[in-house]
Amino acid sequence: MYYGEIKNYDIANGLGVRVSLFVSGCTHHCKGCFNPQTWDFNYGKPFTRETADKLLEMLSPDYIDGLSLLGGEPMEPDNQRALLPFLKEVRSRFPKKNIWCYTGYLLDEELLKPSRARCEVTDEMLSCIDVLVDGEFVEEKKNISLNFRGSENQRLIDLPLTLSTGEIHLINRLYNLR
Template structure:
């Protein structure tokens, strides 16, 4: 797997301060995508053991709430196979930090059922996530006022609750934002 960027102090892609990994490779090719360069599976740098350690170290400070994985497309099968062992390390080392993932695939229709995204590690990857932002970016539904998503068709999903109840459960923020 390759990646385009690592942001070590990101406040746009999930709750609180996060470390964000932008993986390479995406077959969705959404019109108006903010990260078109990462569509190419060969874009960026090789994701290595050193890359893993760099991210794990960046997650260390107490003020960092967790890891966000974006793309490109993290749920392309070849990306899942690399991400699952890494996400396990993140959970083992930092059990109190959350893992967010952004995907163009739909949780209930494509990730939990037979689709081109599903592979032998999809269920394991889903089980490692706390929040999933799902759905392709739709330029005609773009709304910059939305919390942690780009278009109104995208959903913020509480993955653990959704897997437990067998249906989509909306994620609710835990950090008070001072907006009433």
Template sequence: MYYGEIKNCDIADGIGVRVSLFVSGCRHHCDGCFNAMTWDFEYGRPFTEETENELLEMLSPDYIDGLTLLGGEPMEPDNQRALVPFMRRVREKYPDKSIWCYTGCVLEDELLRESTWRCEYTDEMLSMIDVLVDGRFILARRNISLAFRGSDNQRIIDLKKTLAQGNTITLDLD
């Protein structure tokens, strides 16, 4: 897996102060995407053990609330295969920090059912995510007044509650 950028002290991509990892590779190709350069699976730098260690160090201060995964597309199967072992390390070292994930996939249709997005790591990855922002960016539905998303079709899902209860629980942050 490659990544395009790491942001330390990010306040735009989730509640609180976060470390954000922008992975490379995305097949959605949403019109108006703010990060189209990350569609290329080899954009940026290789995601290595050294990268993981740097991210873990960035997560260490008490004022950092958690990790955000975005891109590109974290739910690309090849990206899931690289992210899940890293997420295990995050959960082990920082069990009280939250993990947010942005995906163009729709939870019920593409991540919880058989689809090209699911792989042997999908269920484990979903189990480690606290908040999932799902749905493709739709330029015609763009709304800059929304918290933590770009278009009004996208949802901010409390994934822990959703998986536990079996129905989608969204957070209303607007």
């Protein structure tokens, strides 16, 4: 897996102060995408052990609330396979920090049912995520007043509650997670 950018002290891509990883590779190609260079699966730099260590170090201060995964597309199957061991390590080392993931795939239609996005590690990867922002960016539904998403079709999903109940639970109010 490759990544295009790492942001430390990010306040735009999730609640609180975060570390954000922008992975490379996306097949959605949304019209008006803010990051089209990351559509290329080979854009940027390889995600290595050194990259993971750097991210873990960035996550260590108490004032960092968590990790955000963006892209590109973190839920592309090859990216899921590369990210899962890292997410398990983040969970183990920082159990009180939360993980947000932005995906163009819909949870209930593509990630929990057979689709090109679903693979052998999808369920385990989803179990590591606290907030899933799902749905492709739709330029015609762009709304700059929305919290932590770009278009009105995108959903902020409380993933642990959704997975435990089997029903989609949207986050209508922002609160501290974990």
